[in-house]
Amino acid sequence: YQRRVRAVQAGSVASLSGLTGGLQIMSVNNIIFAPTTTHHDAIMALTSSNLLNISVKRKPGSAEQRIEGKEITLEDDVEIMDDKEIKDMSYGVKKTDIGSTLSVYLQKRHALNNFHLVEVSSSLWLSGWNQKEPALTNKFHVGDQLLSVNGQPVTTVAEANTIMEMTPSGVELLLKRMPLAAEYKMHREKESEDWGMQIRQNRLVDVIHGGIAWTAGLQPFSAEFAEKACSWAITQVNRCPVSVLCRSTDVIWSKINSGKTDVSITLQPSEFVNLLSNSLLEHPHYEDFVARS
Numbered sequence: 001y002q003r004r005v006r007a008v009q010a011g012s013v014a015s016l017s018g019l020t021g022g023l024q025i026m027s028v029n030n031i032i033f034a035p036t037t038t039h040h041d042a043i044m045a046l047t048s049s050n051l052l053n054i055s056v057k058r059k060p061g062s063a064e065q066r067i068e069g070k071e072i073t074l075e076d077d078v079e080i081m082d083d084k085e086i087k088d089m090s091y092g093v094k095k096t097d098i099g100s101t102l103s104v105y106l107q108k109r110h111a112l113n114n115f116h117l118v119e120v121s122s123s124l125w126l127s128g129w130n131q132k133e134p135a136l137t138n139k140f141h142v143g144d145q146l147l148s149v150n151g152q153p154v155t156t157v158a159e160a161n162t163i164m165e166m167t168p169s170g171v172e173l174l175l176k177r178m179p180l181a182a183e184y185k186m187h188r189e190k191e192s193e194d195w196g197m198q199i200r201q202n203r204l205v206d207v208i209h210g211g212i213a214w215t216a217g218l219q220p221f222s223a224e225f226a227e228k229a230c231s232w233a234i235t236q237v238n239r240c241p242v243s244v245l246c247r248s249t250d251v252i253w254s255k256i257n258s259g260k261t262d263v264s265i266t267l268q269p270s271e272f273v274n275l276l277s278n279s280l281l282e283h284p285h286y287e288d289f290v291a292r293s
Helices: 039-046 083-087 159-164 248-256 269-281
Strands: 004-008 024-028 053-056 064-072 078-081 101-105 115-122 124-127 143-148 169-177 180-185 197-200 203-207 224-226 228-230 234-239 262-269
Touching: 004 024, 024 039, 039 169, 115 159, 115 180, 115 248, 115 269, 143 159, 169 224, 197 248, 224 262, 224 269, 228 269, 234 248, 234 269, 248 269
Parallel strands: none
Antiparallel strands: 004 078, 024 053, 053 064, 101 169, 115 124, 124 143, 143 169, 180 262, 197 203, 203 234, 224 228, 234 262
């Protein structure tokens, strides 16, 4: 399999060195990227040193170009595509839909102590992350399930933190994207039409029979958590996060109506969201860890 650069941050050391999106990586510091090289191995090679010599190919059949001797930390500036994404390049979209599994690669300093994880039902869940750390931007969602760290399965906060502390450089987080969530897309012909929902704070409390939300399939108490039915909590509107600490109904409606005639709402079980928000409030710097748009 080929390993290619997905994107390079403009003005970065990587960009000034000549790296661009779409390049095939042939080797890093004399480590050959063979067909059997895994995505994890590729990232580990790129984060193993601040001084990297990289050989790349611009297109099939072209000669290799060597980029040498640059003091560079590539993980900050470059995103590497995995095999599935190479096949999906024509669509221009990285597929990270609800319930999908994905890997996120970070430097140790960006990962350690920058997440608030919650233990629920023998699993680890993400309730917040340091909003002041740019390396974490647009990579996570509240309600993501953390499956493993550096290939080691984790079910407790202590396990996850220990592995991060022991790693010498890069951290690989294997996540399942909001597996308890449901997303509904709705359309109305004009802005004056009612969406047909009753919302209290960030909770969906009722859906009007025959209304737009009802037609879209949304039901008020169809969520399930811990084998019990419960209401839904709104955690995203138009793919933008809604604070799990939000208690303003007006704020939620403002977000819903901002799209005028179209809206996408992501909901998660309210009892589950309660556990995440209550745990987050116990963090001494919880305000810095609240995901919001």
